[in-house]
Amino acid sequence: MAEPAQRDDAERLALDIRDLHKTVAVGFRRRKVEILKGVSLGVRRGDVFGLLGPNGAGKTTTVKVALGLMRPTSGEARLGVDSLGDVGYLPENPYFYDYLTGREFLDLCARLFSLAAATRVERIESSLHDVGLDDAGAVQLRKYSKGMLQRIGIAQALINDPSLVLLDEPMTGLDPIGRVEVKEIIRRLGERGKTVLFNSHILSDVAALCGHIAIMRGGIIIWQGSVDEALAGRDGDLESFFVDKVTS
Amino acid sequence: MSRVVAIARNTFRETIRDRILGVIVLFALLMIVGSLWLASISLEQEGRMMKDFGLVAVSGFGLIVAVFVAASLVRKEVEKRTVFVLFSKPVGRGEFICGKFLGLCLTMAVVMAGMGVFLFGVSWWVAREATPALLLAVVLVYLQLVVVMAATVFFSTVTSTVLATVLGICTYFMGVLSHNVLNLTDVAQNDPVLKGVAWALFVLIPNLSAIDVRGDIVNSAAVDWAAVGAWSGYLLAYTVVVLLAATAVFRRREF
Numbered sequence: 001m002a003e004p005a006q007r008d009d010a011e012r013l014a015l016d017i018r019d020l021h022k023t024v025a026v027g028f029r030r031r032k033v034e035i036l037k038g039v040s041l042g043v044r045r046g047d048v049f050g051l052l053g054p055n056g057a058g059k060t061t062t063v064k065v066a067l068g069l070m071r072p073t074s075g076e077a078r079l080g081v082d083s084l085g086d087v088g089y090l091p092e093n094p095y096f097y098d099y100l101t102g103r104e105f106l107d108l109c110a111r112l113f114s115l116a117a118a119t120r121v122e123r124i125e126s127s128l129h130d131v132g133l134d135d136a137g138a139v140q141l142r143k144y145s146k147g148m149l150q151r152i153g154i155a156q157a158l159i160n161d162p163s164l165v166l167l168d169e170p171m172t173g174l175d176p177i178g179r180v181e182v183k184e185i186i187r188r189l190g191e192r193g194k195t196v197l198f199n200s201h202i203l204s205d206v207a208a209l210c211g212h213i214a215i216m217r218g219g220i221i222i223w224q225g226s227v228d229e230a231l232a233g234r235d236g237d238l239e240s241f242f243v244d245k246v247t248s
Numbered sequence: 249m250s251r252v253v254a255i256a257r258n259t260f261r262e263t264i265r266d267r268i269l270g271v272i273v274l275f276a277l278l279m280i281v282g283s284l285w286l287a288s289i290s291l292e293q294e295g296r297m298m299k300d301f302g303l304v305a306v307s308g309f310g311l312i313v314a315v316f317v318a319a320s321l322v323r324k325e326v327e328k329r330t331v332f333v334l335f336s337k338p339v340g341r342g343e344f345i346c347g348k349f350l351g352l353c354l355t356m357a358v359v360m361a362g363m364g365v366f367l368f369g370v371s372w373w374v375a376r377e378a379t380p381a382l383l384l385a386v387v388l389v390y391l392q393l394v395v396v397m398a399a400t401v402f403f404s405t406v407t408s409t410v411l412a413t414v415l416g417i418c419t420y421f422m423g424v425l426s427h428n429v430l431n432l433t434d435v436a437q438n439d440p441v442l443k444g445v446a447w448a449l450f451v452l453i454p455n456l457s458a459i460d461v462r463g464d465i466v467n468s469a470a471v472d473w474a475a476v477g478a479w480s481g482y483l484l485a486y487t488v489v490v491l492l493a494a495t496a497v498f499r500r501r502e503f
Binding site: 064067068069070071083084085087089091093094095096097098099100104108109111112113114156160166 | 250251253254255257258261262265266328329330331332333334335336337338339502503
């Protein structure tokens with residue numbers, strides 16, 4: 001049984017990952033590959049958290065296990081919310097239903113959260129507005145550009161007004177204006193007390209938005225702490241800190 | 249339940265808007281029109297030929313649409329990673345399979361209704377021989393395809409799209425020939441092993457032949473509708489069992 005102090009800590013966490021291992025079998029010979037080698041991570045409620053690491057570090061797998069898309073080999077990943085109904089998720093390089101319009105797609109997502117009809121209509125329009133797709137709501141998704149797909153992906157992640165938002169590479173495919181807009185969305189979510197965890201290779205965005213970060217390499221967390229700690233004495237240069245940690 | 253309906257609605261929209269579906273249905277309608285020519289060269293048998301050839305076209309093209317769409321239905325969601333969006337929301341694996349299947353059934357209902365009404369209209373126009381029984385025959389072909397679709401969805405959860413398609417088509421043909429398996433049990437009176445195998449096959453393979461009334465309708469023969477009704481109940485129960493098996497397999501999948 002957890003001690004009272006530990007229990008308080010756990011209750012303050014929106015995402016609590018402990019000693020998470022994940023091994024998968026790949027190829028014809030089902031060769032075992034250990035993707036996660038004991039990841040432990042705590043994301044506090046209301047924090048904007050950056051999960052950093054080079055490609056193949058295990059960031060996406062960690063998020064997938066937390067969401068139940070994959071089962072852990074051992075360890076546990078607990079969401080500090082009542083259910084998946086209070087979580088928003090943007091997958092990496094999202095692909096959606098070609099023949100649905102943006103509005104129909106958001107309507108589907110809202111229905112999956114069992115939102116009432118009036119709430120659905122209101123959320124769909126406000127989400128389209130928030131991601132700058134007001135004029136593209138009636139266009140089929142197969143006609144969307146990569147950047148527009150990324151935006152509609154963010155809109156579907158926020159359609160249920162979740163407390164915990166997990167964004168896998170939200171800046172990918174966006175032009176500079178799109179990036180500024182997504183940064184603004186994440187910043188507003190943070191101001192509204194939402195917990196946001198996102199992966200990104202654009203470290204200047206991470207430095208500007210996040211309160212805390214964790215750096216992964218080879219399936220483990222190699223550093224975890226506040227952005228202020230990471231930037232101490234580095235003149236706002238998170239990139240040099242990241243490179244030092246990953247290459248050391 | 250609302251999530252099942254949402255997924256079914258989405259599946260219906262996606263499949264009905266797919267241009268390939270339109271092309272296949274267009275071919276089916278052309279085949280039915282083509283049967284006009286066959287009818288014209290068959291002395292005194294216009295109506296019979298029209299119905300016979302038309303029902304073959306309806307079931308053949310229905311089978312193509314049903315199997316090809318069902319085989320890719322679940323796998324497409326996995327390969328294109330739309331499952332990430334669905335299963336990161338409060339959607340159960342059973343709700344997903346059920347919703348996808350119901351959406352496909354709705355699409356097939358529209359396709360079969362279109363082809364059935366067209367066949368009825370053409371038969372009436374050519375030989376004034378179209379009867380409501382002709383439409384009932386199309387409904388029973390639809391029920392056969394529902395069973396085949398369920399089996400194909402199950403195969404698609406355990407194997408590739410191509411193999412699921414092949415197995416789906418095999419299920420249909422084994423199903424319409426399943427009464428021959430029952431005959432085998434009579435032949436194998438003295439061989440308990442062969443008899444056991446024949447019975448096992450008969451239980452495993454959906455008995456689609458039991459509701460195949462196309463021949464009777466074409467020949468204007470009497471149909472035992474009570475037996476057809478009972479066998480239809482069996483086929484619907486078979487469909488539910490196959491979908492439960494598909495759900496059980498899909499629950500184990502990781503993405």
